[in-house]
Amino acid sequence: MKSILWIDDEPVINDMGVLLLKKIGYKAKALYGGIEALSIFGARPHAFDLVITDYMMPDMRGDELTRQIREIRPDIPVALCTGYAGIPAPVLTKWGIDALLTKPYSVETATRLVRNLLGESGQNHKGKIVPGIIWPESCH
Numbered sequence: 292m293k294s295i296l297w298i299d300d301e302p303v304i305n306d307m308g309v310l311l312l313k314k315i316g317y318k319a320k321a322l323y324g325g326i327e328a329l330s331i332f333g334a335r336p337h338a339f340d341l342v343i344t345d346y347m348m349p350d351m352r353g354d355e356l357t358r359q360i361r362e363i364r365p366d367i368p369v370a371l372c373t374g375y376a377g378i379p380a381p382v383l384t385k386w387g388i389d390a391l392l393t394k395p396y397s398v399e400t401a402t403r404l405v406r407n408l409l410g411e412s413g414q415n416h417k418g419k420i421v422p423g424i425i426w427p428e429s430c431h
Contacts, residue, residue: 293409294318294338298328298356299345299372304394308343308372315402325351329359336364341408343392346373354386361387368408372396 295317297308305321312319320339322328325348332339342360346353357369369387371378374394383391392404 292316292318293340294320295341295343295405296328296332296339297321297343298323298325298348298353300324300348301345304345311398311401312405315405317405324348325353325356325359328356329363332360333363336367339367341405342367342369343372343405344369346371346375346378354388357387370404370408 295312297305297312297319299305299308299321300323302323305323309319309321320331322331325344328342328344329351332342342357344353344356348356353371353373357371360367360369368389370390370392371383371386371388372392372394376391376393378391389408390404392401
């Protein structure tokens with residue numbers, strides 16, 4: 292069973308994210324900030340198959356968390372989940388983000404994002420417009 296690390300500073304969003312991920316067949320661990328996430332991820336970087344992180348958190352923004360995660364394990368897919376839908380795809384690529392999931396999102400959209408990033412969808416949406424998701428052209 293694949294394991295997903297979900298990071299958001301809002302407890303309700305973490306609870307909903309973990310519930311969704313478990314419902315669609317994944318193990319999920321929720322953490323509340325970038326510093327905690329780096330500690331857990333750094334200790335066991337191959338324990339996770341995907342990272343989904345919020346952008347605005349009190350201790351560290353999602354782009355900085357992604358940069359540091361990529362230093363530890365460059366091959367792990369990372370999605371940014373945020374209410375800031377205006378982040379351009381070239382900026383996401385520069386940050387090392389594989390996809391942007393915009394809040395609020397539907398169960399179907401989140402499921403499509405997770406399955407695509409884990410290579411389980413049978414499709415490659417990268418570089419295509421999918422409602423609620425931005426796939427930068429030059430994804431990892």
